[in-house]
Amino acid sequence: MSEVPNLAEISEDYHNWTLEDIEDAMIPQHAREKGGRDTIFAWLAKYQVAKSSGQDAINGTVGSLLEDDGNLAVNPVVSSTLREQADLELSAYAPLPGLPHFRTLVPELAFGDGLPVMLHHGIHLESISTPGGTGALYLSARNLLKPGTTLLLRDRHWGPYQTIIKECGLEVATWPLMPSSGDGQIDVEALDGVLNQLVQEQNQVLAWLNDPAHNPTGMSLTSESRMLVLERFASIAEKNPSKGITLFVDGAYAAYAKNHHGWGDTLALFSSEVMWPPNLLLCYGFSASKSHTLYGQRCGALIMIHPNKEFLERMLEVMLHTGRGTWSGAARLPQATVHSIHSDVDKYVDWLHERDRLQQMLETRRDIFNSRCVKENVPILPSHDGYFAFLPHENPEPIAEAASTRGLYVVPLKGGIRIGLCSIPTSQVDRAAGILADAWRTNC
Numbered sequence: 001m002s003e004v005p006n007l008a009e010i011s012e013d014y015h016n017w018t019l020e021d022i023e024d025a026m027i028p029q030h031a032r033e034k035g036g037r038d039t040i041f042a043w044l045a046k047y048q049v050a051k052s053s054g055q056d057a058i059n060g061t062v063g064s065l066l067e068d069d070g071n072l073a074v075n076p077v078v079s080s081t082l083r084e085q086a087d088l089e090l091s092a093y094a095p096l097p098g099l100p101h102f103r104t105l106v107p108e109l110a111f112g113d114g115l116p117v118m119l120h121h122g123i124h125l126e127s128i129s130t131p132g133g134t135g136a137l138y139l140s141a142r143n144l145l146k147p148g149t150t151l152l153l154r155d156r157h158w159g160p161y162q163t164i165i166k167e168c169g170l171e172v173a174t175w176p177l178m179p180s181s182g183d184g185q186i187d188v189e190a191l192d193g194v195l196n197q198l199v200q201e202q203n204q205v206l207a208w209l210n211d212p213a214h215n216p217t218g219m220s221l222t223s224e225s226r227m228l229v230l231e232r233f234a235s236i237a238e239k240n241p242s243k244g245i246t247l248f249v250d251g252a253y254a255a256y257a258k259n260h261h262g263w264g265d266t267l268a269l270f271s272s273e274v275m276w277p278p279n280l281l282l283c284y285g286f287s288a289s290k291s292h293t294l295y296g297q298r299c300g301a302l303i304m305i306h307p308n309k310e311f312l313e314r315m316l317e318v319m320l321h322t323g324r325g326t327w328s329g330a331a332r333l334p335q336a337t338v339h340s341i342h343s344d345v346d347k348y349v350d351w352l353h354e355r356d357r358l359q360q361m362l363e364t365r366r367d368i369f370n371s372r373c374v375k376e377n378v379p380i381l382p383s384h385d386g387y388f389a390f391l392p393h394e395n396p397e398p399i400a401e402a403a404s405t406r407g408l409y410v411v412p413l414k415g416g417i418r419i420g421l422c423s424i425p426t427s428q429v430d431r432a433a434g435i436l437a438d439a440w441r442t443n444c
């Protein structure tokens, strides 16, 4: 008869296992490297503790748009339209590429009047629904670069870009957000330099460019700068016909930029004036998170733009495969909701009215913030649109700590401090800029 194990002894032994023992057994090395606390949530938690202990605290940590009373800004016509969707829209799967009418709508939302001009000049577009703009970024990273190669970012960027890039087994190269001198927006020499280097080292080049209303600075490119960037990518494609060049414009905040359809205007001009190299692909990441206050519904799309329709159909197949193998299909309900809003004049006008009110609120906050920073000589980076402003500094933690003792909670990131104008009540913005100025002066 086989010996009966002494369960009491075994479980006693199990009590001696350390967390490290369990991790050693359970988590393979590549996954053990993952982790790290999210700085943004850590500073939000500090704000919440301060607020609940009675400090007159200002919340500049959040990346969602808050009303002046601190509540999440929600576009009411979006919620009511979502609630009145038919059961089918709630329960059924969407077709894998997304609802056809949503896929047609997305380029119209992204490019406005530029779209018919692009189409007129023989440019084709193909879109695929994704879980938020993040899904669109992921699809591009998975399929437009070989694992192990390098993706190009500007040196200041949204932190989760790095996470997506790592998850896809890629490396990062950067070019400066702006030139170190002069009043231009594009460091052409640096961009050409890094593009040339990448094109020599790998067969495909992919760059992510968050514009307009860049996170974390609020900077928006002018029409000249947008064209300049496009021309540099077209030029590198032209000179290297055997290499694939993709520029991905991440338009997550475009709804809150003064020029909502700037990239549509630029692409229209580009497609009418420039011969489009067949080895150049343009991608645009659409997100309904901010524009339609649908953050949690995970609604977005990848738009691919190219003169060859068959190539785009092939790309759609490739992207669909990744979607199927990662999240399956994107949620149907928010796609149906966004489409319902934009196909009903009354709903559309309501949406636009509220979107414009929210944009105006952000502009008022930014004007107050920028003018106080000018008055106090605080060297924030150019900030034109959207949710954020950014104070560059090599050692941002002490500034953020000093600001918090005076009641302002902001987020120290690599290379500086992110100020969430989206979450600071308008009446507190001037005080917030004053606190930041004091904290910066005592630590600069």
Ligand SMILES: Cc1ncc(COP(=O)(O)O)c(C=O)c1O
Residues within 6 Å of the ligand: 063, 131, 132, 133, 134, 135, 158, 210, 215, 250, 252, 286, 287, 288, 289, 295, 299, 300
């Ligand atoms: C720069 C940038 N890109 C993309 C996104 C993606 O947002 P979502 O996946 O919610 O659409 C965000 C969200 O904060 C962002 O800040």
